[in-house]
Every structure is written in C-alpha cells, then in structure tokens.
Amino acid sequence: MHDVGVVGIVANPSSARDIRRLVADGAFVTTNDKINMVKRVLTGLHSVGVDRAISMTDLGGISAALADLANGPTSRAWPRVDFVDRDLSQSAADTTAAVEAMVAAGVGAIVVLGGDGTNGVVASACGDVPIASISTGTNNAFPRSAEPTVVGIAAGLVATGLLDADEVAARSKTLTVLSGRHRHRALVDVAITTHDTVASGAVWDSSTVREVFLCFAEPDRIGLSSIGAHLRTVRRADPVGLYLRLGTPAVAAVRVPLGPGLMADVDVAEFAEIPLGSTLTVRTPSGVVAVDGERAFRFGPSDAVTVSLAADGPRAIDVERAMELASARGVLTRTVGRPQQHQISHQQ
Amino acid sequence: MNPLNRLDLYKQMVRIRQYESRILQEYHADKKPAWDIGAGLIPGEMHLSAGQEPSAVGVCANLKQGDAITAPHRPHHFALAHGVDMNAMTAEIYGRDTGLCRGKGGHMHLFDPENHFSCSGIIAQGYPVACGQAMAFKRKGTDHVAVAVAGEGAANQGAFHESLNLASLWKLPVIFVIEDNDWAISVPRSHSTANASNADRASGYGMPGVRIENNDVEAVFEAAGVAIDRARAGGGPSLIEIHTLRLWGHFEGDAQAYRGADLDTLDARDPIPLYAATLAEIGDLSMDQVASIAADAAAEVDAAITFATSSPFPTADDALLHVFA
Numbered sequence: 312m313h314d315v316g317v318v319g320i321v322a323n324p325s326s327a328r329d330i331r332r333l334v335a336d337g338a339f340v341t342t343n344d345k346i347n348m349v350k351r352v353l354t355g356l357h358s359v360g361v362d363r364a365i366s367m368t369d370l371g372g373i374s375a376a377l378a379d380l381a382n383g384p385t386s387r388a389w390p391r392v393d394f395v396d397r398d399l400s401q402s403a404a405d406t407t408a409a410v411e412a413m414v415a416a417g418v419g420a421i422v423v424l425g426g427d428g429t430n431g432v433v434a435s436a437c438g439d440v441p442i443a444s445i446s447t448g449t450n451n452a453f454p455r456s457a458e459p460t461v462v463g464i465a466a467g468l469v470a471t472g473l474l475d476a477d478e479v480a481a482r483s484k485t486l487t488v489l490s491g492r493h494r495h496r497a498l499v500d501v502a503i504t505t506h507d508t509v510a511s512g513a514v515w516d517s518s519t520v521r522e523v524f525l526c527f528a529e530p531d532r533i534g535l536s537s538i539g540a541h542l543r544t545v546r547r548a549d550p551v552g553l554y555l556r557l558g559t560p561a562v563a564a565v566r567v568p569l570g571p572g573l574m575a576d577v578d579v580a581e582f583a584e585i586p587l588g589s590t591l592t593v594r595t596p597s598g599v600v601a602v603d604g605e606r607a608f609r610f611g612p613s614d615a616v617t618v619s620l621a622a623d624g625p626r627a628i629d630v631e632r633a634m635e636l637a638s639a640r641g642v643l644t645r646t647v648g649r650p651q652q653h654q655i656s657h658q659q
Numbered sequence: 660m661n662p663l664n665r666l667d668l669y670k671q672m673v674r675i676r677q678y679e680s681r682i683l684q685e686y687h688a689d690k691k692p693a694w695d696i697g698a699g700l701i702p703g704e705m706h707l708s709a710g711q712e713p714s715a716v717g718v719c720a721n722l723k724q725g726d727a728i729t730a731p732h733r734p735h736h737f738a739l740a741h742g743v744d745m746n747a748m749t750a751e752i753y754g755r756d757t758g759l760c761r762g763k764g765g766h767m768h769l770f771d772p773e774n775h776f777s778c779s780g781i782i783a784q785g786y787p788v789a790c791g792q793a794m795a796f797k798r799k800g801t802d803h804v805a806v807a808v809a810g811e812g813a814a815n816q817g818a819f820h821e822s823l824n825l826a827s828l829w830k831l832p833v834i835f836v837i838e839d840n841d842w843a844i845s846v847p848r849s850h851s852t853a854n855a856s857n858a859d860r861a862s863g864y865g866m867p868g869v870r871i872e873n874n875d876v877e878a879v880f881e882a883a884g885v886a887i888d889r890a891r892a893g894g895g896p897s898l899i900e901i902h903t904l905r906l907w908g909h910f911e912g913d914a915q916a917y918r919g920a921d922l923d924t925l926d927a928r929d930p931i932p933l934y935a936a937t938l939a940e941i942g943d944l945s946m947d948q949v950a951s952i953a954a955d956a957a958a959e960v961d962a963a964i965t966f967a968t969s970s971p972f973p974t975a976d977d978a979l980l981h982v983f984a
C-alpha cells in the first residue's frame with residue numbers, strides 16, 4: 312500500500328559525463344540542466360495533486376540546489392520536498408539506498424533522471440512501485456525522451472490514483488547475467504566484448520562485440536539494441552527477447568546508430584528470439600561482459616556465463632499512453648459552463 | 660592510441676610513490692627548526708603528489724617525445740611520468756648546480772626544455788602557456804599536443820577560463836587536465852566551485868569534457884588516449900577532470916586539522932595497492948613482482964638523491980647568471 316500523492320525523485324548527478332563525449336557526440340547535460348528538469352517535474356507533479364516529493368541526495372549539487380529552491384518563490388507550485396537523509400558514498404549505492412527509503416516511505420511512483428545505468432540501479436530496488444524515466448544520460452534505450460513537466464504529470468496521475476498503474480505501467484523485461492560471484496541485471500542489453508579492460512565503462516566499438524542479448528529491440532532507439540531492431544523488431548511488451556552473434560560469415564549486415572552521432576556497419580552471423588523464462592550460455596570463451604552498455608566484469612575460459620530473460624523488471628510508466636488516457640477520459644479537463652466546440656476562424 | 664600496458668602503468672605509479680616517499684623523509688630529516696621552511700637540505704615549500712599518480716601516469720602513457728606539459732605547484736608525478744631526468748630534477752629540488760635550473764628554481768620551478776616540461780607555483784598559470792605551445796605546434800604543422808594540468812581550486816582562476824575560450828576558438832591541440840583532489844589547501848571543493856563537474860564548464864566553451872571518478876589509472880589512460888588522438892588529428896581541445904586523492908597534506912608540515920573524517924579512510928583509497936590487487940586478480944602481477952618493482956624504484960631514487968646531495972651548490976658568483984632574459 313502507498314500513500315496517495317507521494318512521489319520519489321532520483322536524479323543521477325554523474326550521468327552524461329563519461330567518455331562518450333570524446334568517442335561520440337554525446338550530449339552534455341550539465342548539473343544546471345538536471346536541476347531545471349527536476350523543477351519541471353515538481354511543477355507537473357503538483358499540478359495533479361501530488362503534495363509531497365521525496366528526493367534522493369547527492370554531492371553533485373542537485374539536491375543542494377533543490378533544498379535551496381524549495382524555500383524560494385518558485386516552490387509555490389511544487390509539492391513539499393523532503394530528502395532522503397543519509398551518508399553518501401558517491402556511488403550507485405546511494406541511489407539504491409535512496410530508492411529503498413522511498414519505497415519504505417510509501418511513494419506511489421518514482422521519477423528517474425538518468426540513463427540506462429541509473430534506471431537499472433533504480434530497478435534493483437523499486438519493487439512494485441512504477442517508475443517514470445527521463446533520459447539525461449547519453450546512449451539510452453530504456454528511458455524515452457519526454458518533457459519533464461509532462462513526465463511529472465503522468466507520474467502524478469499514477470501516484471494519486473487518477474490513472475490505474477496497471478493500465479499504463481507494464482512490467483519490463485530483464486536479462487540476468489550470472490557468472491561465479493558476479494550477478495548483474497540489464498534492462499536493455501547484455502553484450503559480450505573482447506575488451507581487455509573494464510576501465511572507462513562504455514562500449515562504443517562494435518568490432519569488439521561478439522554476442523548481444525536484448526530485452527527489446529526498437530528501430531527508433533540508439534545503441535546495441537538497434538542492431539537487433541533492424542533484423543526483428545521486439546517490443547517491450549513482447550514475450551521474447553533477441554539473441555545476436557556478430558561477425559562473419561554474416562547472414563545480414565546492418566547500418567545502425569550505435570551511439571549519438573556514431574554510425575556502425577555491423578555483420579550479424581546469427582540471430583534468434585529468446586523466449587521469456589529461458590537461460591542461454593555465453594559462447595565466447597573469454598572477454599568482458601557489458602551490462603546496458605557499461606563494461607561490468609572480465610571472464611575467462613574456465614568461467615561459465617549464463618544470461619536469462621524474465622519479466623521481473625520495474626513497472627515503467629508509458630508517458631505517451633498515460634497522457635492519451637488522461638485526455639480521453641478528461642482527467643485534466645474541467646468543463647466550464649456548457650461544453651461547446653469553438654470554430655476558430657483565421658483572419659488576414 | 661598507445662596499447663594499454665598494465666605493468667608499465669603500475670611500475671610508473673610505484674616509481675613516483677617511492678620518489679615522493681623519499682622526498683618526504685629527506686625534507687623533514689633536517690628541517691630544524693621545523694617551522695622554518697627555508698631550513699635543511701631541501702629548502703622551501705614542498706607539495707607532494709602521493710595518491711595522484713593515476714592522473715599523471717594515465718595521461719603521460721599516451722604522450723610522445725616532443726609533446727608538452729605545463730604542471731602546477733604539485734609537479735613531481737607529471738615530471739617523472741613525462742620522462743624528466745630524475746637526477747637533474749632531484750638536484751634542482753636540492754638547489755644544486757647540476758639541477759634542471761642550476762639550482763635556482765626549486766621544486767615548483769622545474770623547467771626541462773628537452774622534454775617540454777615546465778611547472779609553476781602560480782596556480783592555473785600553466786594553462787595559457789600550454790595554449791601558446793599548442794599554437795606553435797599547430798602553426799608548425801606538427802601533430803604534437805600540449806597538456807595543461809591544474810587542480811580543481813585553480814579551475815576557478817581567470818586564466819583557466821580565458822585559456823579554454825581561446826583554445827576552443829583557435830582549435831588548439833591542448834588537453835586540459837584538472838586534478839580534483841577535493842581540496843585547495845584547506846578549502847573543500849564545495850566551498851569554491853559552483854559546478855559539481857568541470858566537464859560542465861567545458862561544454863560552455865564548446866569542447867568535450869569528461870569527468871573520471873574513482874582515481875582509476877586505466878580509465879584515465881583510455882580517456883586521455885582518445886582526447887590526445889583527437890587533438891593530434893586537428894579535432895581541437897578537450898578537458899579531462901580526474902577525481903583523484905591527496906593522500907598527504909597540501910604542503911609538507913600541513914597538520915590537516917581541517918580535513919576531519921576524510922582522513923580516516925585514506926589507506927583504503929590509496930590507488931597503488933588497489934591497482935596491485937586488480938592486477939594480481941587478473942594474473943598480471945605476482946607478489947614477487949610487487950617486491951622487485953618496489954626495490955628497483957627505491958634503487959633509482961636512492962641514486963638520484965645521492966647524485967643531488969653530492970652535487971655542488973651554485974656559487975655566489977653565479978647569482979645573476981641565467982636570471983635575466
């Protein structure tokens with residue numbers, strides 16, 4: 312059970328700063344941009360009756376700015392903003408702990424500003440609470456781009472019960488990678504690369520990729536999932552994922568946007584659907600496992616690596632669908648006097 | 660981009676740490692009275708770089724002979740990683756006639772024209788100098804790059820901002836490196852800097868900026884490699900901010916009373932044992948190697964200190980020599 316009208320806010324202070332700004336034309340999303348987005352989310356939440364927001368804290372300046380603004384004039388159109396008060400490690404553990412605290416506090420939705428990585432961390436702790444994601448990372452497939460004000464409205468409609476979460480927030484698929492003590496969960500893709508290092512995290516060179524496992528493959532996304540999307544489109548709601556083996560002899564060659572402003576011609580040697588509930592074994596003898604585009608761990612010939620597809624991910628609010636339902640049902644429409652349609656005439 | 664050689668990165672970090680550890684010892688050995696920084700065999704202030712090895716080693720592993728570096732008041736790690744002769748540098752620190760500047764500069768003024776290495780006690784002042792060097796490289800049609808290094812405190816100086824602007828406008832082959840060690844003397848970053856990341860500032864000047872967390876030498880190596888290749892190819896400047904760690908005081912003798920609980924976790928964050936553990940785990944480093952690498956480094960440092968202490972002082976007659984241009 313959750314309180315009516317409480318929403319959590321997670322904004323990753325370190326997204327959009329990594330090496331993709333050097334190896335591709337990754338967007339710069341500055342701390343000030345992120346603060347601005349959170350302000351818009353808060354306004355959207357307030358407009359549909361959310362009376363309390365719980366924000367995570369960070370040392371990157373976002374929560375500090377928010378705390379400052381919450382006492383100022385703009386905050387009149389905001390819910391009350393509380394903060395998850397805890398010691399910070401400046402790592403993903405901060406996000407996990409903050410989300411756990413939000414769930415314990417009974418939030419009805421969580422708004423997430425970040426990339427695939429941030430959403431993956433939130434997903435590990437949010438349980439049944441629906442999440443609404445705004446992309447502030449670089450190479451993202453999971454969060455769609457939407458105006459933060461509108462995301463705030465959609466999350467607010469779910470949190471206040473004006474829209475039923477079951478109608479607009481389907482459960483996402485996940486891929487779980489297991490190898491010895493390593494256990495990782497992806498919301499979009501697992502890639503097996505021949506990198507020798509996990510150093511700077513990002514995967515940007517398709518020639519190093521040997522195998523790819525995908526939760527979904529939509530042709531309008533960028534990143535590794537776009538490789539699969541041009542062979543077989545797999546929607547987020549479909550009961551399958553996609554497996555790709557890259558290289559030659561190729562059964563297909565695709566030209567895809569692997570990153571922002573980064574096109575790649577990729578040879579695909581084999582591709583197949585992965586049924587929900589099944590487990591596959593990685594065939595590449597050694598390399599690095601990358602989870603949602605970030606290199607996670609190295610493995611060798613003696614390490615077995617398995618990847619399983621399940622429908623146990625977060626309930627992701629589909630903002631477009633939420634707003635269409637809100638419109639169709641007149642949730643945000645107040646009838647003034649007798650309803651009538653006006654004919655607008657254009658005059659020169 | 661140069662191939663990644665993990666053992667070389669590790670050796671260079673150990674070499675630098677051995678150097679700084681010995682200078683630390685020697686500096687205090689005969690500083691009497693302790694409050695007189697002019698006393699003893701090594702006169703003047705001393706800013707040591709222990710904990711910041713990953714930034715210098717990761718960046719310099721991508722440079723070649725003829726590339727330039729301008730370092731700040733905390734210069735030893737960059738000097739050693741860039742190939743400045745350890746003997747001549749040590750003699751300079753000891754104020755001897757065999758030093759890089761014939762003993763007249765001291766530890767904050769190491770000038771090595773052969774390796775295009777310089778440093779300065781005036782913070783951020785290496786930034787405009789690096790722009791000048793880069794402009795020369797560009798006009799001569801070479802593919803050399805200039806690396807400008809400053810601390811996160813220095814990144815609030817006007818010279819920093821003016822340099823980023825000019826370098827971007829003129830597409831100069833400069834890599835601006837910021838070592839964010841959380842402190843500028845006793846001032847925490849949160850009290851000095853409006854932006855949580857200097858990568859944000861880079862975008863304001865129209866150049867790519869990245870921030871590297873975790874003091875990770877391989878991540879530095881990789882990002883610097885891409886930025887340096889980009890600059891060599893005519894792509895213009897970039898900025899790399901490295902979140903690193905000042906293991907010791909701002910200067911030698913700094914009691915660090917301002918630093919609080921930050922001091923309690925230093926050992927666990929020391930990047931050298933952490934990297935040794937990583938390399939051991941992947942089978943690239945054995946316990947025997949750890950010992951022999953440390954011993955080799957210690958021997959090299961011993962020899963440099965012996966060279967310095969057995970070198971003559973400049974004479975009074977030389978006082979005005981090489982001082983005026």
Ligand SMILES: Cc1ncc(C[n+]2csc(CCOP(=O)(O)OP(=O)(O)O)c2C)c(N)n1
Pocket residue numbers: 732733780781782809810811812813814838840842843844905909
């Ligand atoms: C222009 C100038 N102003 C002030 C000083 C005095 N000073 C020396 S070091 C320092 C702090 C530098 O901090 P930071 O840039 O973060 O470098 P760090 O010492 O942490 O390596 C200051 C203010 C100086 N040397 N030059």
Ligand SMILES: [Mg+2]
Pocket residue numbers: 810811812838839840841842843844
């Ligand atoms: Mg500093």
